[in-house]
Amino acid sequence: MLSRTMRGLTASVTLALFLLVDSAAANEPKPGTYCPPGATVCDIYSGGRKPPKPGNDGKPGDGGGTGGGGGSSAKCMARDGSGGQFEVPCHSESGWFDATTSCYWLLWDPQPPADDPVWAGHAPGDGAVYNGQCPGQPLMGGLRWFQNPPPGYGGGPNLAALAEEAVTKMRLLGADIGIAPKRGGTGTVGVPVWVWNGPSPQTTGPTSASATALGVTVTATATVQNVVWNFGNGTTVSCPFPGTPYSATFGLNPPSTANGQCGMPGYSRVGGYTVTATTTWAVHWVGGGQQGDLTTTRTSDVPVLIGELQVVGQ
Structure with missing residues (x-):
């Protein structure tokens, strides 16, 4: 029979592994996202759902196929920690993908208080703070100040x-x-x-x-x-x-x-x-x-x- 100390250690290790896996999963692009109307580079449909297929009584799609509204399901390329590349949606619940940082960026709401070090000496209203999620490089994300929205933010390229x-x-x-x-x-x-x-x-x-x-x-x-x-x-x-x-x-x-x-x-x-x-x-x-x-x-x-x-x- 395991001692109480041993059982506690086992539970702690199990919980740590669970949190690690869950954290990594949270940094991965969410499936089932599609392009909004008129977009050409992204992978999310307006409202985060696929438009209904003809004949399915207006129910959301099942997560397969391409988006609606004339958009496409173009992909972006992310970098992993070893320098390799893999495809990711150009938009997910984590925000818009920026190929230069290989991260998703989401406008932080509400913005941090004025005395938060993340402003890097800038005042609120001078740029904005975004939260980064970096698939393949989970330690590279977090809050960051940008003078202008990160490249790729808000949709496909001009x-x-x-x-x-x-x-x-x-x-x-x-x-x-x-x-x-x-x-x-x-x-x-x-x-x-x-x-x-x-x-x-x-x-x-x-x-x-x-x-x-x-x-x-x-x-x-x-x-x-x-x-x-x-x-x-x-x-x-x-x-x-x-x-x-x-x-x-x-x-x-x-x-x-x-x-x-x-x-x-x-x-x-x-x-x-x-x-x-x-x-x-x-x-x-x-x-x-x-x-x-x-x-x-x-x-x-x-x-x-x-x-x-x-x-x-x-």
């Missing part, structure tokens, strides 16, 4: 912002200006000026790039919609094409937009001018079950010097 990030990655440029009269030389009053855009992915396109957050990837493709050439004398020409490099075979013929050529008939006065090219890029992006369009502009310029016609012998 798809338009991801598209902008993809555009930044493209490193789009203004026109690589080619011009006749050539750079560094001197043109002549009344002689046609030709301009063109040197082709490359960053100057004429098309070019693509992607950006990813919370398991959602947005891919954006940029093409040049138009280039407006301003010749510095009040003349502007719009060219929705790169233009044609000048060739001696063109002689003194002015460029024709109908033939895919850009430029103008010529300057009427001597002097220095700046030719400015404003490129409008059209960007189409796709990702997260959505798509959209945006435009962005880039500008480049080149100086040009115009002189009088010199007649030999005078």
Whole structure:
């Protein structure tokens, strides 16, 4: 027969193991969560329940399948203590998942009193305190102050912002200006000026790039919609094409937009001018079950010097 001391020790160990297992289970994402209407990255349906299936008399779903309201059941990736990764819902009863900390964060309610050390010297209202639950790393959670909501908090990523990030990655440029009269030389009053855009992915396109957050990837493709050439004398020409490099075979013929050529008939006065090219890029992006369009502009310029016609012998 076990002594009273031995029985007490056994009960204490059993209780400790139970609490340890229960604590670990509490840090795991809760099953049966789904996407709210319109969400693209998360795993919870509004109200925490799956929408009723047709024909089941309005009863909640049984915990399987995908969420309703046009959402998806995209997953986030959490890190374990050994550096491995595993899938978790992007939202659970523990809050919204932040891939940077690999934790769920839930706004603490009510907020701690002003003298609580968790504010780290900040006053209530300056940011907020959130409670963290970290699947696979239970010792990494707890209360923490954030100036702004943790990444991923409140839903899926901003798809338009991801598209902008993809555009930044493209490193789009203004026109690589080619011009006749050539750079560094001197043109002549009344002689046609030709301009063109040197082709490359960053100057004429098309070019693509992607950006990813919370398991959602947005891919954006940029093409040049138009280039407006301003010749510095009040003349502007719009060219929705790169233009044609000048060739001696063109002689003194002015460029024709109908033939895919850009430029103008010529300057009427001597002097220095700046030719400015404003490129409008059209960007189409796709990702997260959505798509959209945006435009962005880039500008480049080149100086040009115009002189009088010199007649030999005078």
